[in-house]
Amino acid sequence: MPLYTVSHVDNLRVCVVMVGLPARGKSFISHKIVRYLSWLSIKTRVFNVSSYRREEYREQPSADFFNPNNEESKVIREQANIDAIKDVIKWMNEEEGCVAILDGSNVTKRKRAMVAQILRDNRVEPLFLESFCDDEAIVKSNIMDINSTSPDYAGKPPGYALEDILTKIKYYETHYEPMDLVDEKELSFIKLINVNSQIIINKIESYLESRIAYYIMNLHIKPRYIWLSRHGESQYNLEGKIGGDADLSERGMKYARRLKDLVQKYVPNHDKLEVWTSTLRRTQQTAQFLPNPKKQWKALDELDAGSCDGLTYEEIAQRFPEDFAARDENKFEYRYRGGESYRDVIQRLEPIIMELENQENVLVITHQAVLRCIYAYFMNSPQEKSPWMSIPLHTLIRLEPRAYGTNVTRIKANIPAVSTYKEKGTSKLGESQNSAHVMAGEVITSDVANQ
Amino acid sequence: MPLYTVSHVDNLRVCVVMVGLPARGKSFISHKIVRYLSWLSIKTRVFNVSSYRREEYREQPSADFFNPNNEESKVIREQANIDAIKDVIKWMNEEEGCVAILDGSNVTKRKRAMVAQILRDNRVEPLFLESFCDDEAIVKSNIMDINSTSPDYAGKPPGYALEDILTKIKYYETHYEPMDLVDEKELSFIKLINVNSQIIINKIESYLESRIAYYIMNLHIKPRYIWLSRHGESQYNLEGKIGGDADLSERGMKYARRLKDLVQKYVPNHDKLEVWTSTLRRTQQTAQFLPNPKKQWKALDELDAGSCDGLTYEEIAQRFPEDFAARDENKFEYRYRGGESYRDVIQRLEPIIMELENQENVLVITHQAVLRCIYAYFMNSPQEKSPWMSIPLHTLIRLEPRAYGTNVTRIKANIPAVSTYKEKGTSKLGESQNSAHVMAGEVITSDVANQ
Ligand SMILES: Nc1ncnc2c1ncn2[C@@H]1O[C@H](COP(=O)(O)OP(=O)(O)OP(=O)(O)O)[C@@H](O)[C@H]1O
Ligand SMILES: Nc1ncnc2c1ncn2[C@@H]1O[C@H](COP(=O)(O)OP(=O)(O)OP(=O)(O)O)[C@@H](O)[C@H]1O
Ligand SMILES: [Mg+2]
Ligand SMILES: [Mg+2]
Numbered sequence: 001m002p003l004y005t006v007s008h009v010d011n012l013r014v015c016v017v018m019v020g021l022p023a024r025g026k027s028f029i030s031h032k033i034v035r036y037l038s039w040l041s042i043k044t045r046v047f048n049v050s051s052y053r054r055e056e057y058r059e060q061p062s063a064d065f066f067n068p069n070n071e072e073s074k075v076i077r078e079q080a081n082i083d084a085i086k087d088v089i090k091w092m093n094e095e096e097g098c099v100a101i102l103d104g105s106n107v108t109k110r111k112r113a114m115v116a117q118i119l120r121d122n123r124v125e126p127l128f129l130e131s132f133c134d135d136e137a138i139v140k141s142n143i144m145d146i147n148s149t150s151p152d153y154a155g156k157p158p159g160y161a162l163e164d165i166l167t168k169i170k171y172y173e174t175h176y177e178p179m180d181l182v183d184e185k186e187l188s189f190i191k192l193i194n195v196n197s198q199i200i201i202n203k204i205e206s207y208l209e210s211r212i213a214y215y216i217m218n219l220h221i222k223p224r225y226i227w228l229s230r231h232g233e234s235q236y237n238l239e240g241k242i243g244g245d246a247d248l249s250e251r252g253m254k255y256a257r258r259l260k261d262l263v264q265k266y267v268p269n270h271d272k273l274e275v276w277t278s279t280l281r282r283t284q285q286t287a288q289f290l291p292n293p294k295k296q297w298k299a300l301d302e303l304d305a306g307s308c309d310g311l312t313y314e315e316i317a318q319r320f321p322e323d324f325a326a327r328d329e330n331k332f333e334y335r336y337r338g339g340e341s342y343r344d345v346i347q348r349l350e351p352i353i354m355e356l357e358n359q360e361n362v363l364v365i366t367h368q369a370v371l372r373c374i375y376a377y378f379m380n381s382p383q384e385k386s387p388w389m390s391i392p393l394h395t396l397i398r399l400e401p402r403a404y405g406t407n408v409t410r411i412k413a414n415i416p417a418v419s420t421y422k423e424k425g426t427s428k429l430g431e432s433q434n435s436a437h438v439m440a441g442e443v444i445t446s447d448v449a450n451q
Numbered sequence: 452m453p454l455y456t457v458s459h460v461d462n463l464r465v466c467v468v469m470v471g472l473p474a475r476g477k478s479f480i481s482h483k484i485v486r487y488l489s490w491l492s493i494k495t496r497v498f499n500v501s502s503y504r505r506e507e508y509r510e511q512p513s514a515d516f517f518n519p520n521n522e523e524s525k526v527i528r529e530q531a532n533i534d535a536i537k538d539v540i541k542w543m544n545e546e547e548g549c550v551a552i553l554d555g556s557n558v559t560k561r562k563r564a565m566v567a568q569i570l571r572d573n574r575v576e577p578l579f580l581e582s583f584c585d586d587e588a589i590v591k592s593n594i595m596d597i598n599s600t601s602p603d604y605a606g607k608p609p610g611y612a613l614e615d616i617l618t619k620i621k622y623y624e625t626h627y628e629p630m631d632l633v634d635e636k637e638l639s640f641i642k643l644i645n646v647n648s649q650i651i652i653n654k655i656e657s658y659l660e661s662r663i664a665y666y667i668m669n670l671h672i673k674p675r676y677i678w679l680s681r682h683g684e685s686q687y688n689l690e691g692k693i694g695g696d697a698d699l700s701e702r703g704m705k706y707a708r709r710l711k712d713l714v715q716k717y718v719p720n721h722d723k724l725e726v727w728t729s730t731l732r733r734t735q736q737t738a739q740f741l742p743n744p745k746k747q748w749k750a751l752d753e754l755d756a757g758s759c760d761g762l763t764y765e766e767i768a769q770r771f772p773e774d775f776a777a778r779d780e781n782k783f784e785y786r787y788r789g790g791e792s793y794r795d796v797i798q799r800l801e802p803i804i805m806e807l808e809n810q811e812n813v814l815v816i817t818h819q820a821v822l823r824c825i826y827a828y829f830m831n832s833p834q835e836k837s838p839w840m841s842i843p844l845h846t847l848i849r850l851e852p853r854a855y856g857t858n859v860t861r862i863k864a865n866i867p868a869v870s871t872y873k874e875k876g877t878s879k880l881g882e883s884q885n886s887a888h889v890m891a892g893e894v895i896t897s898d899v900a901n902q
Binding site: 181185196197198199200201202203204205206207210213214216217229245279299300304309338340344348350351354355358359 | 487514589606632636648649650651652653654655658661664665668669730749755760786790791795798799801802805808810876
């Protein structure tokens with residue numbers, strides 16, 4: 001089996017340096033970039049500057065700490081920044097990190113010049129990313145979001161976060177210098193103005209940087225849902241076979257009809273919903289009763305099982321015992337002979353994720369492995385786990401991307417179907433009864449009316 | 452065979468309105484966008500405003516026509532603009548055009564507001580694309596380029612173009628208002644400053660528009676070559692079989708060794724060359740003697756022949772006569788059962804093209820169908836022709852993208868190989884002796900030293 005190389009041969013090391021006042025989405029964007037690049041197997045990590053403050057100041061830094069005349073706290077903040085950068089460089093040198101995100105505020109030109117200098121001296125490309133926002137409505141809603149859900153303030157008394165953020169904003173505003181298109185034109189930077197109503201991209205040359213810019217360009221923060229479903233049960237599912245291009249079973253057809261009702265009942269703007277399917281019969285048959293506009297994507301086709309296409313797991317275990325074991329061993333990397341690995345599927349799904357980030361009202365009807373990959377992106381699930389996630393048949397999944405994570409609701413159609421889940425170490429299908437497969441943040445609902 | 456739908460379900464109609472002084476690359480960018488989107492099966496066309504001038508003014512418009520006090524010529528120019536927009540709308544309504552490019556200068560705010568209005572009234576999204584350039588070196592070099600190679604001035608006496616461009620620039624400079632980030636903030640626009648040293652993206656929401664922005668972001672105009680090669684002759688090639696993952700034949704190995712010499716001899720910066728292969732053995736074996744850094748792409752794997760993988764064309768014609776005929780009939784759209792069509796291959800090659808546009812020194816070692824698709828992009832070859840292009844084994848291809856087309860040099864390694872070319876209507880391999888396969892702009896060279 002050939003080894004798949006995604007590593008950037010050019011050995012590019014990039015540090016994305018966040019710039020901006022508090023409550024401008026700096027941490028939000030940092031985590032999005034990490035999620036996206038990690039999902040693409042590019043080694044990426046956030047370095048949160050405030051966590052580098054010396055212990056005694058980390059816990060209760062508010063009010064006095066952010067008093068502009070407090071010289072001591074200024075020194076501490078500078079030191080935290082330098083400590084964080086040191087760690088960035090160490091991580092790149094020792095662990096072959098590729099993209100670091102320095103999540104701090106870096107609000108002055110002097111500071112940015114200093115950061116750029118240190119990074120360049122250590123052969124790391126600085127890419128500044130400023131979130132500038134003077135739209136009061138956005139800032140207000142961000143503060144509410146942070147106040148109610150940010151993990152930074154978990155366990156604090158109510159109102160604490162609010163006051164802290166406002167103090168911080170006031171403090172940073174005293175010396176905030178937005179990135180300057182003239183004075184700082186030698187720096188590579190991306191400047192977002194009011195989310196993405198205007199984006200300025202300066203001196204970006206490497207492909208990786210242009211890709212980060214493109215990704216950010218497609219992000220938006222309007223509330224929305226993303227709808228996912230596997231196709232209905234197929235003839236191959238009944239026979240325990242993988243791959244192929246089979247028709248739906250009778251129960252699968254029933255799900256296809258039920259799906260129309262579920263969409264009407266649960267999708268708020270179902271008349272504006274767009275439906276995406278793969279090019280295979282079972283997803284198109286599942287979509288057939290939906291009146292919505294449809295788009296077929298080859299990129300949504302099931303993971304290609306190559307020479308194992310059309311076999312049952314038992315047959316694979318018998319005929320290709322070594323492959324069967326190798327796949328169980330490293331399911332993410334294992335590529336079927338003449339077929340694909342999970343890693344391969346992720347590569348071809350990248351345009352889908354990009355378009356999903358940009359869109360607002362989409363139902364994706366696809367296949368088990370493909371759904372796992374899409375799910376892994378939204379749930380930030382690690383590569384070694386995502387191929388083992390359980391995503392049952394006949395279930396409509398609602399994703400609700402929020403500032404600090406994604407909420408999931410699984411709506412069971414209550415139409416029986418075989419299980420297509422294969423646990424590690426066996427060739428039998430079906431899940432053991434412990435529900436360890438339910439992930440944090442998931443809600444399981446049954447569609448009551450249809451029980 | 453499922454029908455593949457790429458049409459944008461949202462029925463988006465976009466008109467890219469070019470803005471800028473003469474010799475700023477407006478026509479260049481227009482044609483790039485058309486080439487890129489057409490290759491992706493999105494119906495796109497350029498409407499060149501100057502070609503809408505009434506006959507009597509089209510031929511010899513210089514000097515007096517561009518005199519700022521010439522009222523008549525002003526009216527004619529306005530009229531040409533309106534005629535062009537009318538045609539844009541007609542084309543969208545009657546021929547389901549998706550993206551039109553209005554290649555004019557649109558240098559005033561008043562004019563841009565008017566254009567936006569007419570387009571919106573006709574349910575077409577205006578996307579302004581300004582090329583602003585105050586770098587004199589770039590403008591000078593552009594003028595030289597236009598003077599020597601622009602098809603706009605083909606057949607004109609030497610010096611004519613130069614004078615004409617300078618007159619035009621002087622004229623338009625008198626009333627040029629660059630796009631204004633404040634006054635025009637309600638318009639969707641992309642502003643390029645000095646090629647792509649700075650890019651401003653304003654109010655871009657649809658996915659298609661963000662993709663156009665991303666594409667333009669990756670363009671550059673530095674002179675460069677792109678190097679292409681098929682893998683060396685494989686065991687399967689010898690047997691006339693398609694697909695598979697065979698090793699190189701003895702002659703294929705010889706080519707792999709020779710390739711190292713060819714690269715040293717012909718590639719100017721061969722020490723900085725990056726080599727891209729597919730994940731299949733035959734491309735990796737072809738690259739094995741090159742000392743350069745390598746990157747493996749699943750997206751460069753050969754077109755997947757599905758159930759025909761491993762067969763000869765004769766066997767396919769015998770076992771699946773209907774498929775064989777259907778493929779000859781429409782080779783671009785035909786998708787092998789359980790496999791791919793040329794259209795599918797293009798979709799998965801898109802990230803490769805994007806990265807190739809961005810890069811400067813790459814050798815791509817891949818497969819016949821994949822190479823045809825890459826070649827089709829650079830040569831702007833129509834979809835129905837590209838699957839029939841002849842790209843022989845044991846040949847290093849040099850592409851030189853220029854302002855108005857791509858120059859090609861094919862360097863034959865002079866190592867014999869079977870032909871893998873199948874003409875329409877036969878299952879036999881080999882090319883008939885007329886050399887109709889050489890395309891405009893192609894130069895065929897033999898590597899003399901190695902003959
Ligand atoms: N580009 C953006 N511009 C403005 N707000 C954004 C942007 N992206 C995300 N947000 C919003 O920002 C909020 C999250 O703020 P976040 O915690 O990331 O702020 P921060 O800049 O890291 O603040 P601090 O400096 O206090 O750490 C969310 O409500 C999110 O919707
Ligand atoms: N973004 C860009 N900025 C500046 N020059 C560019 C850009 N893109 C391409 N060019 C260069 O522009 C030249 C081609 O000019 P082109 O004929 O497209 O000008 P034009 O703006 O259409 O002029 P005119 O108004 O006379 O039609 C080429 O030399 C090309 O390298
Ligand atoms: Mg933060
Ligand atoms: Mg032009």
